[in-house]
Amino acid sequence: MSDLSRNHFHAASAAREPVVRFTINGQESSAGAGTSVAAALWAAGRRALRLTTQRGEPRGIFCGMGVCFDCLVEIDGCPNVRACRIAIKEGMRVRTQQGAGSWEEAP
Numbered sequence: 751m752s753d754l755s756r757n758h759f760h761a762a763s764a765a766r767e768p769v770v771r772f773t774i775n776g777q778e779s780s781a782g783a784g785t786s787v788a789a790a791l792w793a794a795g796r797r798a799l800r801l802t803t804q805r806g807e808p809r810g811i812f813c814g815m816g817v818c819f820d821c822l823v824e825i826d827g828c829p830n831v832r833a834c835r836i837a838i839k840e841g842m843r844v845r846t847q848q849g850a851g852s853w854e855e856a857p
């Protein structure tokens with residue numbers, strides 16, 4: 751597929767998709783419905799989705815299919831969610847994860 755036809759394909763897809771709004775570390779963002787959380791974060795310019803427990807090194811999308819666990823994030827207060835395995839939803843609160851992550855207490 752040429753770059754021209756690839757760009758045309760993405761533009762056509764984007765025009766049909768409903769847009770969902772979500773937050774990443776409290777910052778508002780949006781993505782096409784059905785997009786994975788990992789892809790939505792990538793499109794928003796986020797490459798580091800978590801920091802490792804031992805050294806605090808950044809990790810991002812590696813396998814993109816649920817095998818490596820490098821894309822762990824906190825979603826709606828729940829840590830250790832694989833961003834590549836879940837679709838972004840309206841109002842979703844996504845946080846980049848520090849180490850093992852932490853549970854958010856219910857209000």
Ligand code: FES
Pocket residue numbers: 810811812813814815816817818819820821822832833834835
């Ligand atoms: S990128 Fe490997 S599990 Fe998500």
